[in-house]
Amino acid sequence: MFERTGLRAAVAACCAAAVLTTPAFAGAGGPGAPGAGDPYFPEYGNGGYDVAHYDVRLRYDPRDDHLAGTTTIVASATQDLTAFNLDFALPVKSIRVNGALSEHTQRGSELTVTPPDELPAGEQATFVVEYEGVPSSVEVDGLKPWIRTADGALAIGQPEISAWWFPGNDHPRDKATFDIAVNVPEGTEVLANGVNTDTSTLAGRTTWKWRTTKPTATYLAFLGIGQYEIHTKRGAFGQPFVTAYSEGLGELDGPARASVERTPEVLEFLSGLFGEYPFEAQGGVVPSEGMNFALENQTRPTYSHKFFLTGANTSVVVHENAHQWFGDSVSVDTWQHIWLNEGFASYAEWLWSEQQGTGTARQLFDHYYGAHPADDPFWQVAPGDPGPENIFDGAVYDRGALAVHALRNVIGEEALLDVVRTWVAEKRYATGTVEDFIALTEQRSGEQLDEFFRAWLFTPGKPAATPENGIPVSATRAGIPAPPAVAEIDATHRQVHEH
CATH class of the missing domain: 2.60.40 (Immunoglobulin-like)
Incomplete structure (x- = not known):
């Protein structure tokens, strides 16, 4: 998200x-x-x-938001x-x-x-x-999360919207x-989760x-109402693949489609890492106004048009679809465990970059670890318990991804994949805590990892560059060049700070 x-x-x-x-x-x-x-x-x-x-x-009228x-x-x-x-x-x-x-x-x-x-x-x-x-x-309490647009509305938000x-x-x-x-005036489209089971029109309303x-x-329940071009095709695993693009996207329509239409390819890639896709449908929605963020609505990720201002962006598509496993199928037991969602979704972007040849996960680790000096406030947020005011802080995403790769360095790639696949299989449609994940990791890897997780998830400050913390010597060298993927990943993560 x-x-x-x-x-x-x-x-x-x-x-x-x-x-x-x-x-x-x-x-x-x-x-x-x-x-x-x-x-x-x-x-x-x-x-x-x-x-x-x-x-x-529901019965909804875009004219007056009733x-x-x-x-x-x-x-x-x-x-x-x-x-x-x-x-x-x-x-x-x-x-x-x-x-x-x-x-x-x-x-x-x-x-x-x-x-x-x-x-x-x-x-x-x-x-x-x-x-x-x-x-x-x-x-309520200063919040008005319902988004009214010129042609309808968006019910989308985290952690509250329903x-x-x-x-x-x-x-x-x-x-x-x-x-x-949802009953709306004829000519207005409605998007929600899952599969469209029926659409009928009577007396000027649909x-x-x-x-x-x-x-x-x-x-994660979602509602999008407005003027959309909706398509349902066959997606990954033979499932319905539902996409919707606002008719007001203009010149951003092409870059948006060039990104979201790759969703089946992304899901095939992610299922190879995490295991079976957990839901019955897939897709993506791109409104032309009203939101500055993306959110992993279950089966229907939704992306601000701003992600495509400089061209196609598959990093954000990877991120939101990785959440279908980390966040949607396996959800946080309480909101303090947000690293389980954002750290793994962000790391999925690194693995996609590795597969696409735009930067290996190691190169991205070296870049991001070196890009933040020890006195950078970035290191003061502990992803394992960031506090309610920081659940969407950039450190939860980027330091969170760094922690996942450091864990890979400590226990090995195969052990990490085993932990991840076991986690999403055993916790499917349920919830989990960071403590649950740590216990599973130690059990599956046979490693004692208290100090590792304390350094990466629970202690403010830059983790020391030691083998025990999973930090290679290469990450400590000055002037590490940024892999090509960094521009797209940074453009994606920048939205965290602009909303």
């Missing part, structure tokens, strides 16, 4: 020292917790239930539940729990629901929420499948239906 989103100021100020004291989705009888207990963002997510499926049905919706949530109580919270910011008209009208209160994006009857632990329930509002006008278009349990721990149906059948985190 390449984004610097506005994080909640109050959370950033007060939550760096918070600790996870209770499981996110379990507990005794009573009301469910209003947050998942994430140490960086304690109010994100909720406790007391586990969602299996979202059915999101959205009316009904979302049905199929969930199971993980405790005897007298009340529960949903993460949602738009005005609510009604809520039914198992068909019965239920009381509700709303504070910011915390929607508290009190059903007339207690929900027994282990039993499945349905929550039906009817709502209506103008998403671009709704602000609360501006559907109610849910907004934390990566609680994944679910999705059906998304309904687009999309379905994703693999577990999806709420922030």
